[in-house]
Amino acid sequence: MDQRPIGIFDSGLGGLTAARVLTEILPGENLIYFGDSLNAPYGTRSREELTALATANAKFLSGFDCKAVLVACGTVSSNVMDVLRSRFPQTPFFGVVEAPCRAAVSLTKTKRVAVAATDATVKSGAFARGIQALDGSVEVFSDSCQSLVALAELGHFAAGDPLAEQAVAAELAAVKAWEPDVLLLACTHFPLFQEVIAGYLGSGTALISVGAEAAFSLREYLAENSMLAERDCGEHQWFTSGAAEDFSAMSAKLLGRSITAQQHINSETLKT
Ligand code: DGL
Secondary structure, eight states: OOOSOEEEEESSSTTHHHHHHHHHHOTTOOEEEEEOGGGOOOTTOOHHHHHHHHHHHHHHHHTTTOSEEEEOOHHHHHHSHHHHHHHOTTSOEEOSSHHHHHHHHHHOSSSEEEEEEOHHHHHHTHHHHHHHHHOTTOEEEEEEOTHHHHHHHTTOOSTTOHHHHHHHHHHTHHHHHHOOSEEEEOSTTGGGGHHHHHHHHOTTSEEEEHHHHHHHHHHHHHHHTTOOOOOSSOOEEEEESSOHHHHHHHHHHHHTSOOOOEEOOOSOOOOO
16 A cells, blocks of 8 residues: 555646546545646657756656656657656656557557657657557557647647647548558647547547556556555645646646646746
8 A cells, every 4th residue: 555646747738638547547546747838838849858847847746755657748758758767766657658559559450550649759759669569560650740739738629629620630631541540649638639539530540548548557557566545535736837727727627627726837947
């Protein structure tokens, strides 16, 4: 048993797609969420900038004595997990690459897996490498869909929202033409567009939320290591480096319940 909280961070709202699943499958866990909206988007940043931001986020969460940190950001997971692990050797970090790659490989029948991600994630090649290390016969098509991040942060992701529908059609046209049977939503913001993307691609393409898969794998790790909390109902704290009121309002929509976010600004604040 380990009653310490789980930390989660992302560049903004995207990590809530992982946090929501965690709260459903591990209702007794205490969670500390940090969305670094002030420095978003992360997907257009250099490795140096990602190193600085991810380190500052992990440092903030380490102040809560977290038993594990879910890096609910495809960009950080693909680019600087090695840095986090070497700078914070006591903390188990869970990224959103390995478990989702395993899920994609076991789900694909046609052996055509597409990856929709941010610029920096596509550039890293981490998902393609992860999939091909598991099964070299799986073809991978990686597509950068960076514009979806900003739209999601502005609240344009629901089915029927013209901006969301247009952006998904523009960003995923190449994926659709390639006809994968599995699409990894390798940026945690993208499952917010689940309905729009499913409608656009049709039922022949299964969608995988990387945050959800990572949450399942974190539960497995905690259970295997006797680190699950023993309580019925955990406490959740939400922090944003953006406007707390805006974050609370958007999060309430995404989590299906009202929350009150607090503002926290890391010492690391970079120009966009
Ligand atoms: N949600 C994050 C990811 O999974 C960050 C997206 C961004 O800020 O560009 O990559």
